[in-house]
Amino acid sequence: MDTIMELDNIDRIIDKHHxxxxxxxxxxxxxxxxxxxxxxxxxxxxxxxxxxxxxRIQHIATFYKAFxxxxxxxxxxxxxxxxxxxxxxxxxxxxxxxxxxxIKPGETDLDLNFSLxxxxxxxxxxxxxxxxxxxxxxxxxxPVKTSQVLKIYE
Numbered sequence: 009m010d011t012i013m014e015l016d017n018i019d020r021i022i023d024k025h026h027x028x029x030x031x032x033x034x035x036x037x038x039x040x041x042x043x044x045x046x047x048x049x050x051x052x053x054x055x056x057x058x059x060x061x062x063x064r065i066q067h068i069a070t071f072y073k074a075f076x077x078x079x080x081x082x083x084x085x086x087x088x089x090x091x092x093x094x095x096x097x098x099x100x101x102x103x104x105x106x107x108x109x110x111i112k113p114g115e116t117d118l119d120l121n122f123s124l125x126x127x128x129x130x131x132x133x134x135x136x137x138x139x140x141x142x143x144x145x146x147x148x149x150x151p152v153k154t155s156q157v158l159k160i161y162e
Contacts, residue, residue: 017042018053029058032068036075044080081116081123083161085109086140089126092133097150101137102126104151108158121162 021038025031032054039050046069055062069075087093087102106112109122116123130138135147139154146157 015049015053018050019057022054022057027057029060032058032060032065033072036065036069040075044082045076045078048077079116079120081120083122083142085122085124085158086127086130087113087124088128088130088136088138088140090129090133090136093130093136093138096136098137100151101139101149101154104154105139105158108155 018039021035021042024038025035035054035058036046039054040046043050051065051069052062054060055065069077085105087098087105089098089102093101102113105124109117109124111117111122111124113124113126127140130140130145132138132145132147135145137147137149139146139149139157141157141161146153149157
């Protein structure tokens with residue numbers, strides 16, 4: 009399991025939540041936070057340790073958009089396409105990001121460096137158009153500024 013979390017790490021996360029099935033969502037969030045996705049082996053281990061059927065865990069992992077069953081990039085890029093950002097040029101920002109990193113929303117580059125998502129609002133409409141990278145908000149973006157920000161994360 010070279011690219012997948014070691015079982016010891018998964019066990020540590022489960023133990024942190026006292027092995028309680030009621031903490032399933034938080035356990036999955038913690039695993040994803042450390043690993044950037046939920047590998048099948050991790051889901052199987054959680055199922056085994058919590059005595060929760062694997063198909064129930066898979067259902068939860070596919071239901072919530074916060075979870076990913078495929079590897080995500082080291083850097084998560086979110087482009088706000090909500091009304092305020094849209095009217096201020098979010099489409100140009102999205103086009104610039106797509107061209108710079110070579111992927112579309114919902115995709116991850118082959119080097120696992122970037123994952124790109126669009127969101128309806130980041131809650132900072134006055135700064136639009138807005139791009140968020142790894143939780144850091146970059147506001148009043150232009151195509152040139154977007155390219156400069158992405159270079160920081162390469």
